[in-house]
Amino acid sequence: MAEHRPPPSVLLAGGGTAGHVNPLLAVADELLRRHPNARLTVLGTAEGLESRLVPEHGLPLAVVPRVPLPRRPTLDWFRLPVRLRDAVRAAGAAIDESGAQVVVGFGGYVATPAYLAARRRRLPVVIHEQNARAGLANRLGARWARSVAVTFPGTSLRGAQVTGLPLRAPIARLIEQRSVDREGTRAAAATELGLDAALPTLLVSGGSLGAVSVNTAVAGAAADLLASGIQVLHLTGAGKADAVRTALVDVPGAERYHVREYLTEMQLALAVADVVIGRSGAGTVCEQAALGIPAVYVPLPIGNGEQRLNAAAVVAAGGGLLVEDTDLDPAWVRTHLPVLLVGDAAAETRERMGRAAASVGVRDAAARVARLVEAELP
Structure with missing residues (x-):
């Protein structure tokens, strides 16, 4: 008589930002594709992005208290033991109630x-670290994790193996669509965005919050950019559009400079972009590399320097340019961007940069991480 095996049960922990939640959901999708009867439970907080995205994705969310780990001595140090005890208790209850056989962590407070x-x-732990410089939670968990997956070469975690970043479903679909009909995919996206598919297109995006320095530099060079005959799709970030629109007053060709605060369907912008300029968050770098899009990366000038490291492999391969935030101004934009967008030489340069970016881009990272999880299932 054949042995009846219960469906696999996996607890996925990650939340707070899109950088933690998006890879988690990508791996969840891949696990369900491989094991349609799997029981997946997501551990998150009531305040983070996961509180909306996980239920929208059709997955159950088990809530734990948010426990920030102070990087320097503050009053939070004295509150930490009690907060952490309560959070560990809640996480343990979620493991027990779901019958989880493996815990997969993506970093962050959860x-x-x-x-x-x-x-x-004594449950196996699999970790995925998104950034080139690992966060506190994953540095701790990696000490006893069975498998440690990292996005970028050179990430310093014990036993790390490079898998790349699991891509969001809309980006994975865009890669597939472009492989079948690149021009048709571009034309459809341009129509939806109100753009001209025939024009060279510069995408400006400073991430979900926008980037004032990027906005100011590109908008300040708008007259020269538009005079070259290109079109611009500028995603300014919430509350930052008016300053860009003001810079466009009386600029000839301003009808080809499209300003939005944000775009939920970011895959449409990437489908039509010939060159992108913006920050170098891990998700941004990995998506653009996987799509083979030439980019100008402007690392966030604050924090622990991880954004510079995130872009390092793509830039070293020739798939992107890196410019310091302090060096980015309208003069830099006038000098460096039109030559990437206009003329036969520009097209050849973009083709070369696109191939270089794609050479370091990873398209099957979700499958790679899912295989690590499968290896720990009983």
Whole structure:
């Protein structure tokens, strides 16, 4: 008589930002594709992005208290033991109730209690680190994790293996669509965005919050950009559009400079973009590289320097340019962007940069991480 095996059960822990939630959902999708009967539970907070995105994705969300790990001594140090104890207890309850056989962590506030609760139960832990410079939670969890997956070469975690970044479903679909009909995909996206598919297109995006320095530099060079005959799609970030629109007053060709605060369907912008200028968050770099889009990366000038590291491999391969935030001004934009967008030489340069970016881009990272999880299932 054939042995009846219960469906696999996996707890995925990650939240707070899109950088943690998007890879988590991509791996969840891949696990369900491989194991349609799998029981997946997501561990998150009530405040983070996951509180909306996970239920929208059709997955159950188990909530744990948010436990920030202070980087320097503050009053939060004295509150940490009690907060962490409560969070570990909640994470343990989620593991027990779901019957999880493996815990998969993506970093962030939620991951630490998940790792500690899993360790107490002697459950295998699989970690994915999004950024080139690992966060505190994953540095802790990697000490006893069975597998540690990283997005970028050179990430310093014990036992790290490079898998790349699991791509969001809309980006994975765009890659497939472009492989079948690149020009048709571009034309359809241009129509939806109100753009001209025949014009060279510069996409400006500073991330979900926008980037004032990027906005100011590109808008300040609008007259020269438009005089070259290109069109611009500028995603300014919430509350930052008016300053860009003001810079366009009386500029000839301003009807080809399209300003939006944000775009939910970012895959449409990437489908039509010939060159992108913006920040170098891990998700941004990995998506653009996987799509083979030439880019100008402007690392965030604050934080731990991870954005510079995120872009390093693509820039080294010749798939992008890196410019410091302090060096980016309208004069830099006038000098460096039109030559990437206008003329036969520009097209050849973009083709070369696109191939270079794609050479370091990873398209099957979700499958790679899913295989690590499968290896730990009983």
